[in-house]
Amino acid sequence: MRQALLLALLLASPVAARRDGPPPVCPEPVRPVLFISPMGEPFRPKGANDDPGADDPVRRWFDQADRNKDGVLTVGELMLDGDRFFATLDKDKSGELLPDEVSAYEQDVAPEIRLYQRRPERPADGGAKDDDRDRPRPAKRRGGRPGAGAGYDGAIGAGRYAFLNIPNPVAAADSDLNRAITAQEFRAAAADRFADLDPQQTKALSFAQLPKTPAQVAANAACLERVKEKAKEKRR
Template sequence: MGAVFRAPADAAYPSAIWFAAADADRDGRLTLAEFLADAEASFARFDLNHDGEIDPTEMTAYEGDVPEISLYQRGQRLPANGRERKEAARYGGALGAGRYAQLNIPQPIASADLDFNRGVSRDEWRTVAARRFQLLGPVDGALTLAALKPTPAQETMLQCAADAAKKAKKR
């Protein structure tokens, strides 16, 4: 829902940090109620003037605080090898925040503007949160961290680690 989680290289991947924070009862399962509570907390952080709507000024502030969502980051390029190109195509060529998220949504706040009035109301936010929960594929009414697919950024990190391990083994 747009909240940003960053972690140093030796820490858990940010998806794990998010999941642990959202799993209120610490049972390893994220229910719709927990997901919506986490989304509500995000809405409260993004609605800087607390008027019940995330307006264009607040979206701009969010984008300034989260440079990772820039659609065209300096130095961004298509993957060089065939496997990485195939993976980028499979995921739909993730852009913006989609590179760091479970869903390929370049700007998670602006995309919640269901009535296209350039603002996101609390009702729109809740509706979109419920839809996104379903898109993540809950099983028996809940998500588990193990069942969530790696983000494109996480896949890149895992591949780099695997390549480094192969290289080290050859030495």
């Protein structure tokens, strides 16, 4: 009986129950070079990254999308945010985004999301290229959260700078694949993406609930490395 009691106390102790905590966060301001909103709108930091007064592009998007300023984002607000961005892309006001307007988005609005880069050269030994290595991997229409199932190294296109691994958030809204994205399709995509961001179905997402983008993770890792190097220099 005494041994059983001791075992129970040991299992309940903080040492035995301890789990890995959240990853370390850099004490310095960390801002990604680019943030792509769930509907594909790019947000870039205002000011230099080392400027304490520079803003956080993710926070700027969130505050803009949070229409009633209650500190949480709802599916309706994300749909309205999508409506606003759709209107800026629909240059001819036809109610559809046609291929030339999607191309203008890729070339002029968010050129950083381009998928296709120069292919690697053939191996030095003259062997055949590995097609699986050379060809960008196709992404699902509805991308998962980078931290939930999809590794950060798998993000491509806009997925590198976004919550969801969707290479082209605008083109991906073309649900019937007819190369014309209607306002209704864009709204439906917004609802789908909110569901991806809200797996617990809370219906209202706070800023703290949002995942980190691969760009944010990389910026935080670089910052932590700088802090580590500064600490080493002080000890010398």
